[in-house]
Amino acid sequence: MNEKGDDCNASASEADLLSALAAVVGKQFVLNSDEMRAKHSADTIPYRKICAAVVYPSTVSEVRKILQVAADFHAQVWPFSRGNNWGYGAKSALEDDAIIMILERMNRIIEVNEELAYAVIEPGVSQQQLSDYLRENNIKLWMDCTDSTPNGSVLGNAVERGYGYTSYGDHFDCICGLEVVLPDGSVVKTGGEHAEAKTWNTFKWGSGPYFEGLFSQSNLGIVVKGGIWLMPEPECFNVFSFEIDSDANLAPVIDSLRDLSLEGAIQCHTHMVNDFQMMTLLRQYPYELLDGASYLSEQARSNLRAQYQIPLWSLIGGLYGSKEVVQANRARIKKVLLRYGSLEFFDEKKIDFAKKFIQFAQSAKKGSIAAIVSNLFKPLISVKPLEVMRLLPEISGILKGIPNESILTSAYIKSKNPPPSSNLNPAEDGCGIMWLAPALPASGVEAQKLLEITKPLYKKHGFDFSACFTLMNSRTFFFLLGIFFDQENIDEKTRAFALFNDLADTTKAAGYKPYRLGINSMDKFLEEVPELGTFFARIKSVVDPTNVLAPGKYVNRNS
């Protein structure tokens, strides 16, 4: 609790707070054992603030009442849709003793409009839930999902401006119409709309000031309902993969992707990972190759690339549209990219065949006839080992908006044990990862420069360089830098933080701003633009006069 002791309620005990919360939601929906408080403070970043309690409202009315209770007790409320934004803070507040409010019980799918291609959902709706709902009800709409956990919140990710893979991959861009509980308990709908406005979920700007963005990456309100646009099932879906084996080709490829995106031949959010990032998907960390160092030598990396048949950079993307348009765009992509690497297209038949073959090969007993047959035919399908081949159908699922855990396994690369077979939870399972994702203009020169200023820092701090270029819009890439470390290795943990700070400072000084901040970086937000800090602080002061809502999450009250 902040500002203790300046009010008549200051003497109220923690027990009183818990009772008050229990009176709102029921005792079973307030957690405050030491175990639960620790569990809900865990993230893959070693940033630990222990909360006062975890509370699970099920209605807008309960959300409002919890805010009132918190204000009465001078406590902070930190709301999370489902709390799985691992590597950025998960369910962590900036300070100890906050009330962590988790909205996962508010998980109604309120409407799916197939004709107009949108859904209206509550923040507790998970990626898996929405995906299942669409398929079970035979609704010909595809959602866009992240490559993180299927248990993650659709709306939470969108409001924090996460991204996926399809042409609907800019999740905040696909938000249309939010209902928000303000810190004082009042409820507003974005769009300047009256209650019955028919375009609440079809026209983002509404009338008057467009202010939906105020509730994105901020602490100005709690999103309790939202519209999100979905993709009508396309007539044709293809996947393309592209491999480049020389850093010298990186810049022209980035330029080409931009041009293909600007002209519309690529409409998805292509992901291009480097060799190490790819390896995190394939196996546990090869400690045996370290030879006394804390990261792999160039030679060891090269050997691993040869072993798994993976290139320096691997790109994957999807094509969506009529058969003719997909065909035309395939030809265009081929014409532009082929000179820089190897390119392959997969239609749904080919993907399905690969999937079946992998299942057959994986289930074949060593030495059996099935194994011999699969070994015989495998080269006809792909030169890649099975553990690489299996990524195709899995990532193809994500490219169709069907969430799965295939990419999430990478979080476990430095864990003692391999990832569990399902329900991955890297935070609770003690995985160590931090992310930094600076945005860059979609230009080869910029990509090259970012590579040059970041890669040496990994070496300096003793880590394996791990990176992904994601095409975010036709004019912008995100450069997702991952730091994988062993949470039980104190030295490595310390070095991971040092690397993170070095990367953050270096990229920022060069003009590349991260698209989103982790809880450990909030204090540096706007440090260079105090006039903007003042502007936000003023808004915060009137929207949240008691400073009850997630103080310091992007927006500070005093600046």
Place this chain on the structure above:
Amino acid sequence: MNEKGDDCNASASEADLLSALAAVVGKQFVLNSDEMRAKHSADTIPYRKICAAVVYPSTVSEVRKILQVAADFHAQVWPFSRGNNWGYGAKSALEDDAIIMILERMNRIIEVNEELAYAVIEPGVSQQQLSDYLRENNIKLWMDCTDSTPNGSVLGNAVERGYGYTSYGDHFDCICGLEVVLPDGSVVKTGGEHAEAKTWNTFKWGSGPYFEGLFSQSNLGIVVKGGIWLMPEPECFNVFSFEIDSDANLAPVIDSLRDLSLEGAIQCHTHMVNDFQMMTLLRQYPYELLDGASYLSEQARSNLRAQYQIPLWSLIGGLYGSKEVVQANRARIKKVLLRYGSLEFFDEKKIDFAKKFIQFAQSAKKGSIAAIVSNLFKPLISVKPLEVMRLLPEISGILKGIPNESILTSAYIKSKNPPPSSNLNPAEDGCGIMWLAPALPASGVEAQKLLEITKPLYKKHGFDFSACFTLMNSRTFFFLLGIFFDQENIDEKTRAFALFNDLADTTKAAGYKPYRLGINSMDKFLEEVPELGTFFARIKSVVDPTNVLAPGKYVNRNS
């Protein structure tokens, strides 16, 4: 000036205010003669508030100083980029005695980035200026323009959320990176960016709360610089026109346009005008056909349609992309739309030929051999009369982002004199028009309903029904209702207002909100959502504590 007499400066004379303004910008850039004050208060809506003075700053510093002068004198400042939003208020404040600030001298094109396809410009840059700049410098980028005056501000239109015709036709959506002077004179850049952020003009959301929209359709700041995305010149450009001759086909066509847009076959903002709206482009008002009424009979309209060979509804749109994609989309559009009306495609050769033919035919003297030749060959090119044919090259220009006055002429339909040959200014020329554009979900049922509730109101108030359905995004149309009237006819002027209010109330009650408000409708904004009014009022109170900036423009200070 508002709140007179409550301060030490209250006794300051108007002369003192003018001197203070002149001290900032120079005497020649402060206008305050009766003639100038009247001229700058004119619009095509008969809403007249006479300003105290018109001031033309040329720098950000001057903008800031003018705000300070206004605050000192308790005057209001109403900023306009170029002030040509005719039919919505033009350069009019809500009250008399405001300082009208026109930013047309701030007209620098600061940067055009051809690779990343954007421009950074000041608010004084006109459509014509940007269009000329791109062509004169051989920059392979197309802007999107409105069909209003080439003298209009690019940035001003975008900030007020105007729209055009191409796939970049949602102008606010194409804004990326604004620099804004706040009412207290401080300057902020949107995007949560530090001064040197490289993605200021490529990535809209930046980091932290996205708040660019706060300066759109509002009174919270003065936009003094902005990035706007441009379209790389496509390999192939086609125009398509589509005509339907039965209201019964309207609903399925609206549904089809939505589906074609959702699947990506149509990416432009198609405009579909009714017969009367089309007639406003062709001629002065046919008073001779009125037969005592104040609007045309069904028979008269039918005769005019036959005379000009125009249908009930005429749609026009553009196709942009590689040759193959344009070809595929043509086939798709044909397959879907052909059953409902007649469809025609024009490539650039065909458009160019039509343009040359029209020039030849128009310049041919009556009875000359040239006239005989053109009459002979005309049917091979089009069955339409020349005055309809000429619209093709003119609107094709707009579909390529080259502004012209061909549509703007419609404003003069009820004027005594036909439109001048150039430099049209309907406000100063005394034309009478009001616009109301409710947004509707992209659904045939909704379009039908809007038609049914609005069309009879025109009859009731004695006006010709004039409407246009514009595809605004894949899920939303705007229904632009025009009221054309004779400003010198007091009865008609009164009825025009009555019709406007009736249309506004009726559409709103049915759940259709206008995408933008005219100065005469500001008092009704948010009347049904007081909680949102309170939210905005709070923000206004801290962002503009002296209430100096355009009080009541969308946002009220007290609500």
